[in-house]
Amino acid sequence: MATFDAIFLGGGPAGYVGAIRAAQLGLNVGVIEREGLGGTCVLWGCIPAKALLEASSIANRVKHAAEFGVMVGEVKTDYGVAMKRSRDVSSKNSKGVEFLFKKNKITWIKGTGTLGSGKTVKVTGADGKTETHTATKAVVISTGSRVKGLPQAGLELNKTTVISSDEALILERAPQAIAIVGAGAVGCEFADVFNAFGSKVTLIEAMPQILPLEDADSGVEVARSFKKRGIEVMAGAKLTSAKVGKSSVKLTVEAGGSKHELDVDIVLVAAGRAANTEQIGLKEAGVALTDRGFIKINERMETSAKGIYAIGDVAGPPMLAHKGEREGMIVAQVIAGVHFHPMNYGNIPNATYCHPEVASIGMTEAQVKEKKLDYKVGKFPFSANGRARTSGETEGFVKIIRDAKYGEILGAHIVGAHATELIHELAVARENEFTVEEIELAIHAHPTLSEAIAEATLDSMGRMIHA
Amino acid sequence: MATKVFMEALSPTMEEGRLAKWLKNEGDAVKSGDVLAEVETDKAIMELVARGDGILRKRLVAEGGTVPVGSLVGVIAAKDEDIATLVASAGAAAAPAAAVAATPALAPAPAPRTAPVPAPVPAPVPAPVPAGASVATNGGRTLSSPLARRIAGERGLALAGLAGSGPGGRIIKRDIEAAAAAGPAASHQQSAGSRRHVEAGTEYTDVALTQIRKTIARRLGESIGPIPTFYLTAEFDLERAAELRAAMGDAFKVSFNDIILKATATALALHPEVNAHWLGDHIRYWGRVHLGMAVATDDGLIVPVIFDADKKRLSEISAESKALAQRARDRKLKSEEFTGSTFSVSNLGMMQIEQFTAIINPPEVGILAIGAIEDKPVKGADGTIQFRKKLRVTMSCDHRAVDGAVGARFLQTLRRMIENPLMLVY
DSSP: OOEEEEEEEOOSHHHHHHHHHHHHTTOOEEEEESSOTTHHHHHHSHHHHHHHHHHHHHHHHHHTGGGGTOOOOSOOOOHHHHHHHHHHHHHHHHHHHHHHHHHTTOEEEESEEEEOSTTEEEEEOTTSOEEEEEEEEEEEEOOOEEEOOBGGGTBOOOSSSEEOHHHHTTOSSOOSEEEEEOOSHHHHHHHHHHHHTTOEEEEEOSSSSSSTTSOHHHHHHHHHHHHHTTOEEEOSOEEEEEEEOSSOEEEEEEETTEEEEEEESEEEEOSOEEEOOTTSOHHHHTOOBOTTSSBOOOTTOBOSSTTEEEOGGGGOSOOOHHHHHHHHHHHHHHHHTOOOOOOOGGGOOEEEOSSSEEEEEEOOHHHHHHTTOOEEEEEEEGGGOHHHHHHTOOOOEEEEEEETTTOBEEEEEEEETTHHHHHHHHHHHHHTTOBHHHHHHSOOOSSOTTHHHHHHHHHHTTOOSOO | OOEEEEOOOOSTTOOEEEEEEESSOTTOEEOTTOEEEEEEOSSSEEEEEOSSOEEEEEEOSOTTOEEETTOEEEEEEOTTOOOHHHHHHHHHHHHHHHHHHHSOOSSOOOOOTTSOOOOSSOOOOOOSSGGGGOOOEETTEEOBOHHHHHHHHHHTOOGGGSOOOSGGGOBOHHHHHHHHHTOHHHHHHHHHHOOOOOOTTOSEEEEEOOHHHHHHHHHHHHHHOSSOEEEEEEEEEOHHHHHHHHHHTTTTOOOHHHHHHHHHHHHHHHOTTTSEEEOSSEEEEESSOOEEEOEEETTEEEOOEETTGGGSOHHHHHHHHHHHHHHHHTTOOOGGGSSOOSEEEEEOGGGTOOOOOOOOOTTBSEEEEEEEEEEEEEEOTTSOEEEEEEEEEEEEEETTTOOHHHHHHHHHHHHHHHHSGGGGGO
16 A cells, blocks of 8 residues: 555556656656556557567578678578577567666556556555555546457457467467468568568458558558568458368468468468557446547646556557656656647657558558548658668658648658657657758758658759759 | 646736747746736736746647636646646636637737737637647747648738647648638638738738739729728827827927827837738738838939838837938938838828828838827716827728728728727837
8 A cells, every 4th residue: 555646557558658757857656567668669669579570681681692792601590599589679678668767767567557546556466465555636547558459351360270379479380371460560560570581471351452551652662671571461451261270270361353262371361450458447437438438638647537547558559668757757747737839649750660660650641632632642662761771771862842832841751761769850850840841941961861751851842963 | 746827817907818928839948927927907018927846737728718707727837746636627617718819809909029910710710729729820830731831821811810739839721721610700700800820020922812802902003093091090098199299298299290100110010910011913911011101202202111110119110210211201211211111101190181092002001191190089087078189090901912801900000099099019
């Protein structure tokens, strides 16, 4: 039994960042977390997946090493080794968060929390003992989300032949043949990884393009690259039957006007996640949900129950670590009573770490069209960029969509090496309301990949230099 | 220990104060005695000073806001001190204050050149903390994003009147859109005479003609000729100007005309909307005041220019106007001495003309015609008839650029200057 100013229910990116910010603002903070600090991001998502993708990148790069005059001999891959390294990276990151908690004098309450009456939380530890903690100012729900299967398509997760990203991250070896259902960021990233580690990969997407949330051009570019590397890409596909066996799965997929029979070792379901709203006493506490099953919040992250806030995946899409982190910062400032800038949900970058990488911010061209905005597009291919040529990574492009009249950057889409790093120039530009003119006026060093951004803005004004 | 900053009674009769301008930003370190803000009282612009050391953690009243004496307007505290309860306690009081701030003043009070003008549109931001929605100025600059500037420029909106909701009160796109969406009331105020803002230190600001401006120009031009002129006449009381002259005596001798020129220049600096050139497809609002003064010579009329007249002292204006008039009569003016005026004044008072209308000197958009000073009977406060010195001025306005209310506001400011000539010392 302890009393805190604020209690965070869940120590993922939203909860732990919120906790640190709240502690910085002088609050006494407790965080309830049953697993490890860092949540899905650190343990089962962003971080371990990126460690595997780095392995995939190296595998792909060394295949071309001879072209650079570097002779490495026969290239062999071992998923088990890559997986173990990825787990190490993950646990180091989690330990890093533990250190930050100590530094900021935040209490980690190990266990599973349930909302009680008032601003209390009942915590059940691993030993089954329960204790109740009280928050004087706020309880923040940051329970996150979890993978889910596709039972409606006959693909209930069984953790052996039908798996989620959670299991994929701890496989001892790469399967011979794998079907990945859902070609969003997670699906595309695992397609990339398993392809590099020698699996025969079939990527199945119900929407007409892979990476359906990205600009159509980005989806096309990645699909082209995937196909070149031998990944079977089925977009606009319909899964008509799934026969799940003990060591294999038979799928029937209709795509491109024909029927495909697939026999794979493993099906990885990479379609959708469910918000963790169950068994935490939301109903009893009077916390309302949205139609889509997320906790309903306002600009101040307040739920319908007084003194109870929600942030991160559980509070609605996009389910991205950096969105949750920012909500965590905001909720801490709200609770501490200091000024905060409201979340700008229209300016959250998207990043997919497959190869080539895909990153974007703002609207897609289709969305701009739908809004009937008067716009101009500027596009510059990395094949015309000096730096990209030197590294032999000439796939992809920078695409800038700007308002025709005012030059506002409505959307920016980058496909290519380091796209997820490059996008932030445009995130800063949009946050500060720079127009294409300010981007172009800023001198970009030569030779860099970033020059492609300047060229794309120039192209949007009809003044491209290098292509 | 936090120090509360209150609206202090800065004059014996002061009941409320308008926070004209914050001189410290949130987060600035302040020492006891530092000037935190400029406050406009019933009498003058006064300084509000810090009564403690620390960081100015919170500004609770937006610039332009009016609050009663004794209201909490800010909090000075240590960097990490919890001021939430203090701030919350001010919340209740801040609400009515904000309502006052949002009401446009009927008679715009003269403010220092760099002071932001009262927001013509109530801040649309429902921010729980009032500090987020202030007009951001930084040494007289209006903070705004490049996109906001571009949209405002295209739409002919003045940024200076808008409340910014971005970091540090920066004006961003949504503030412009909120102002535009505020409807006809706001746009009417805009056309009817919200003050034009010219960035300090810039020569001038060109503003594209809005649709309404184009229509006004075309229709009025069709009606009355190339320059659709209208006239505004006002009678000013010159008793205090006379007292000033008497007090200054022979040692500091200035003429009524000098005082009028000085007052006009100062008022023009506050009203760039009449200190402008009509240039056909756009209006150029000047950031500097170059005052033309009509001089009759044997050859005819010539208008030499007192450059940067608003920045010159009364004695300099006096000396320069005398010298220019003399050189004009001697036909010794160089061409650069009679070109480049941004506004002109013509005085026929010495010829006992009570009142007249002057012809605008294009591309200027206004000219003042100064009549004779006469002793006129008026009913005094005690009901008796007194004789007071009165002066009639008539302003000719180019209606394409200057609407009636705009010209009238300029004359209101000019009246305050001339009737309270000590303001010219400011």
